[in-house]
Amino acid sequence: MSDITHDSYLSSPKGIKSWLLTVDHKRIGIMYFVAIMFFFALAGLLAVILRTELLSPDRVLMDADTYNQFFTLHGAIMIFLFIIPSIPAALGNFVLPLMIGAKDVAFPRLNLASWYIYVAGALIAVFSILQGGVDTGWTFYTPYSTGTNTAVISMTTGVFILGFSSIFTGLNFIVTIHKLRAPGMTWFKMPLMVWGLYATAVIQVLATPVLGITVALLIVERLMGIGIFDPAMGGDPVLYQHFFWFYSHPAVYIMILPGMGIISELIATFSHRRIFGYKAIAYSSLGIALMSFLVWGHHMFTSGQSELAAMLFSFITFFVGIPSGIKIFNWLTTMYKGQISFKTPMLYAISFLVLFTVGGLTGIFLGALSVDIHLHDTYFVVAHFHYVMMGGTVMALLGGIHYWWPKMFGRMYSELWARVACAFVFVGFNMTFFTQFVMGSQGMPRRYYQYGEQFARMHGFSSIGAYVLGFGFLIMFVYLIASLFKGRRVGANPWGSLTMEWETASPPIAHNFDTDKVLEHGPYDYDRIEVTPEDEKGKVTA
Amino acid sequence: MDSTGSFWLPPQSSTMAGEVDALFNFILYVSTVFFAIVVFGVVFFGLRYRRRGKTGLTTSKDHNLFLEIAWTAIPTVLIVIVFFWGFKDYMRMVVTPAYATEVKVTGQKWFWTFDYPEGANAVNELVVPVNQPVKLLMSSTDVIHSFFVPSFRIKMDVLPNRYSMSWFEATREGEYDLYCTEFCGKGHSEMIGSVKVVSDSAYAAWLEASTVFGEGLTLEEYGEQLYTTKACVTCHTLDGKKLEGPTFLGRFGSEIRMSDGSSVLMDENYMRESILNPKAKVADGYQPVMPTFQGILKDRQVDALIAYIKKINQN
Numbered sequence: 001m002s003d004i005t006h007d008s009y010l011s012s013p014k015g016i017k018s019w020l021l022t023v024d025h026k027r028i029g030i031m032y033f034v035a036i037m038f039f040f041a042l043a044g045l046l047a048v049i050l051r052t053e054l055l056s057p058d059r060v061l062m063d064a065d066t067y068n069q070f071f072t073l074h075g076a077i078m079i080f081l082f083i084i085p086s087i088p089a090a091l092g093n094f095v096l097p098l099m100i101g102a103k104d105v106a107f108p109r110l111n112l113a114s115w116y117i118y119v120a121g122a123l124i125a126v127f128s129i130l131q132g133g134v135d136t137g138w139t140f141y142t143p144y145s146t147g148t149n150t151a152v153i154s155m156t157t158g159v160f161i162l163g164f165s166s167i168f169t170g171l172n173f174i175v176t177i178h179k180l181r182a183p184g185m186t187w188f189k190m191p192l193m194v195w196g197l198y199a200t201a202v203i204q205v206l207a208t209p210v211l212g213i214t215v216a217l218l219i220v221e222r223l224m225g226i227g228i229f230d231p232a233m234g235g236d237p238v239l240y241q242h243f244f245w246f247y248s249h250p251a252v253y254i255m256i257l258p259g260m261g262i263i264s265e266l267i268a269t270f271s272h273r274r275i276f277g278y279k280a281i282a283y284s285s286l287g288i289a290l291m292s293f294l295v296w297g298h299h300m301f302t303s304g305q306s307e308l309a310a311m312l313f314s315f316i317t318f319f320v321g322i323p324s325g326i327k328i329f330n331w332l333t334t335m336y337k338g339q340i341s342f343k344t345p346m347l348y349a350i351s352f353l354v355l356f357t358v359g360g361l362t363g364i365f366l367g368a369l370s371v372d373i374h375l376h377d378t379y380f381v382v383a384h385f386h387y388v389m390m391g392g393t394v395m396a397l398l399g400g401i402h403y404w405w406p407k408m409f410g411r412m413y414s415e416l417w418a419r420v421a422c423a424f425v426f427v428g429f430n431m432t433f434f435t436q437f438v439m440g441s442q443g444m445p446r447r448y449y450q451y452g453e454q455f456a457r458m459h460g461f462s463s464i465g466a467y468v469l470g471f472g473f474l475i476m477f478v479y480l481i482a483s484l485f486k487g488r489r490v491g492a493n494p495w496g497s498l499t500m501e502w503e504t505a506s507p508p509i510a511h512n513f514d515t516d517k518v519l520e521h522g523p524y525d526y527d528r529i530e531v532t533p534e535d536e537k538g539k540v541t542a
Numbered sequence: 543m544d545s546t547g548s549f550w551l552p553p554q555s556s557t558m559a560g561e562v563d564a565l566f567n568f569i570l571y572v573s574t575v576f577f578a579i580v581v582f583g584v585v586f587f588g589l590r591y592r593r594r595g596k597t598g599l600t601t602s603k604d605h606n607l608f609l610e611i612a613w614t615a616i617p618t619v620l621i622v623i624v625f626f627w628g629f630k631d632y633m634r635m636v637v638t639p640a641y642a643t644e645v646k647v648t649g650q651k652w653f654w655t656f657d658y659p660e661g662a663n664a665v666n667e668l669v670v671p672v673n674q675p676v677k678l679l680m681s682s683t684d685v686i687h688s689f690f691v692p693s694f695r696i697k698m699d700v701l702p703n704r705y706s707m708s709w710f711e712a713t714r715e716g717e718y719d720l721y722c723t724e725f726c727g728k729g730h731s732e733m734i735g736s737v738k739v740v741s742d743s744a745y746a747a748w749l750e751a752s753t754v755f756g757e758g759l760t761l762e763e764y765g766e767q768l769y770t771t772k773a774c775v776t777c778h779t780l781d782g783k784k785l786e787g788p789t790f791l792g793r794f795g796s797e798i799r800m801s802d803g804s805s806v807l808m809d810e811n812y813m814r815e816s817i818l819n820p821k822a823k824v825a826d827g828y829q830p831v832m833p834t835f836q837g838i839l840k841d842r843q844v845d846a847l848i849a850y851i852k853k854i855n856q857n
């Protein structure tokens with residue numbers, strides 16, 4: 001990477017210390033990216049081991065206790081260490097100031113602090129492995145979590161600390177978006193990625209404190225024996241579920257909203273066309289963010305909450321689906337009369353459209369009260385969740401990584417291998433998780449170490465899918481690393497995009513832009529601005 | 543009535559199943575249509591408007607009020623239908639018929655106990671009459687469990703320190719899987735039982751037999767029966783294999799190391815104490831997870847289990 005001709009943020013200043021003490025949002029974004037991808041790989045490896053155990057109804061690799069710890073660790077790492085910070089803290093950090101024409105985020109030092117807090121929280125959380133692991137599931141339901149003699153405290157302390165990192169990032173982004181937009185960039189001239197990050201940041205700041213309070217109360221109960229949730233001490237275990245989901249339902253929108261932002265960018269850029277329904281997409285992000293606070297009870301239809309509560313939560317839940325549907329149709333219509341290119345980022349955007357649609361539609365089954373009674377806590381829920389989070393957020397993240405990779409490193413990966421990997425990921429994902437819808441509706445409960453013979457074939461098929469999926473990620477790892485050294489050099493704007501981050505060099509200089517940016521055209525003005533993608537030689541095709 | 547199940551759903555064996563499945567299928571069909579529209583759109587636009595050669599200026603059409611209203615209003619109408627449909631059936635699920643037979647269900651790590659008003663009790667096997675509503679009054683003695691019978695389409699969490707309720711009316715005789723669906727620890731996936739739906743006369747006969755405690759059987763034979771029906775089998779093997787609890791094989795009459803370092807002779811009194819007050823002495827290498835069977839087992843049943851364990855050790 002040393003032959004970059006200009007002074008990029010990557011090459012100057014040099015030295016490990018300059019990275020560890022950097023306040024450059026791009027470097028912090030890269031540091032987040034490395035940490036987050038490490039945990040994604042770790043939790044993904046756990047998933048493959050879990051699927052291997054499930055190849056047969058009886059023991060394959062491990063005993064029940066180990067299995068319970070592995071699925072807890074898989075869930076907790078994926079949720080708290082990977083997917084919540086993934087798009088905002090890694091990609092968002094890198095692209096947000098560039099997209100709005102700013103030199104950095106509003107509070108660069110706070111930004112670095114939030115990375116260190118993330119690392120500290122993550123280390124404390126994974127320290128629980130050395131203490132013998134945790135076996136509660138990532139939801140830490142009481143009174144099981146109060147009574148189990150596993151390392152609940154270090155895991156939840158880690159989660160508590162990670163929350164601050166999330167809040168700081170959210171706060172930083174809100175102020176950045178309000179105060180640092182380039183002159184001329186009004187709210188409705190912001191790229192939709194920025195709207196997505198804004199809606200996410202609002203939820204991060206408002207909901208995360210409740211998670212902090214909840215796990216703090218759980219820790220207090222375990223350490224001091226103060227009865228809050230444990231009925232043996234006079235507490236109420238269902239109260240825990242209310243607290244937990246009051247955060248954790250909005251949290252799934254922390255996970256998906258920035259992904260939706262990425263998809264808006266990808267579809268507009270690769271359809272080379274004005275985005276359809278800009279305001280509808282922007283407002284629906286805010287609508288989702290607000291409504292996300294009012295639906296937590298749909299996780300609790302069988303918990304013993306009142307029937308009236310169940311009815312209200314079911315009703316509101318259906319309406320949180322409408323804005324997502326609006327987005328899907330607007331993205332689809334954006335392809336109409338476009339000039340569509342099927343480069344890898346677009347392939348991931350299309351994967352998102354297909355898989356997230358399945359994830360959203362299966363949510364209707366779970367929102368309907370009578371049907372949810374049957375499906376609750378079965379593999380149907382596991383499949384639904386993975387279609388939304390992996391088919392949605394992770395596909396968007398992968399699309400975003402492949403889209404901004406040349407901007408981040410100034411080099412292009414192998415398009416051929418990227419398409420091959422995308423195919424493996426798409427096929428493997430569907431093999432793994434579509435099977436689980438059928439298993440679940442047939443009655444297979446989740447979090448089962450052993451299972452009945454009637455599910456053996458479907459479990460086997462699902463496990464093979466997990467290997468295909470894992471293989472896709474291995475290919476991706478190899479060609480992405482290889483591209484850093486051997487990838488072809490790219491210019492400022494390889495895809496022919498009109499958002500501002502493409503107006504600076506790839507990789508960008510330390511202060512992002514040579515001059516103070518002023519908005520000259522909207523982010524999607526493909527109807528009046530000529531912009532052309534670079535060809536294979538890195539030259540602009542004219 | 544679907545007695546074999548479909549690709550998506552298990553057999554329908556309760557009065558509720560048909561209605562739940564009708565809504566499931568309605569959502570499935572509507573979803574399939576929407577999914578097809580999205581996939582068709584992606585494929586059609588992808589082929590029709592594929593980039594060929596250089597890019598140029600494209601259309602300025604970027605909004606259409608009619609379309610926005612259409613794809614907001616149509617899904618809204620559909621989900622309101624789904625909501626009311628689901629709510630209507632849910633109300634039937636939560637309102638128990640007044641004339642239902644009531645069974646007390648207790649969930650604990652890791653088995654189910656069923657207490658009948660007539661005085662009978664059963665472990666891991668709920669015997670019920672066909673075509674009669676059965677009300678389940680449920681609670682847990684430790685953590686949260688959840689009572690799930692896929693063929694009946696019912697599920698309800700079972701909580702400590704609080705009663706929860708569910709009911710069903712089975713429509714076909716047979717044996718149906720019963721699962722715990724709230725994670726409850728090491729034995730969670732073994733906390734499975736069955737619901738045995740029998741004719742009225744068979745139910746009456748079962749109730750009578752279950753209140754006379756193994757008449758006509760030897761103590762050892764009765765103990766062998768109880769070993770399975772009272773769920774000892776979940777945690778204790780007869781072949782030396784170690785599960786959550788120690789095996790019954792080769793231990794009677796020997797000294798056993800306890801977790802506090804002492805040792806105890808495994809005799810009749812130790813076994814009786816271990817059944818009725820299991821946390822008093824815990825064998826080395828095991829967690830104190832066994833619940834008490836005080837109140838679940840009658841004296842004669844404890845005698846029978848002890849006789850059975852002794853018999854295993856003689857062979």
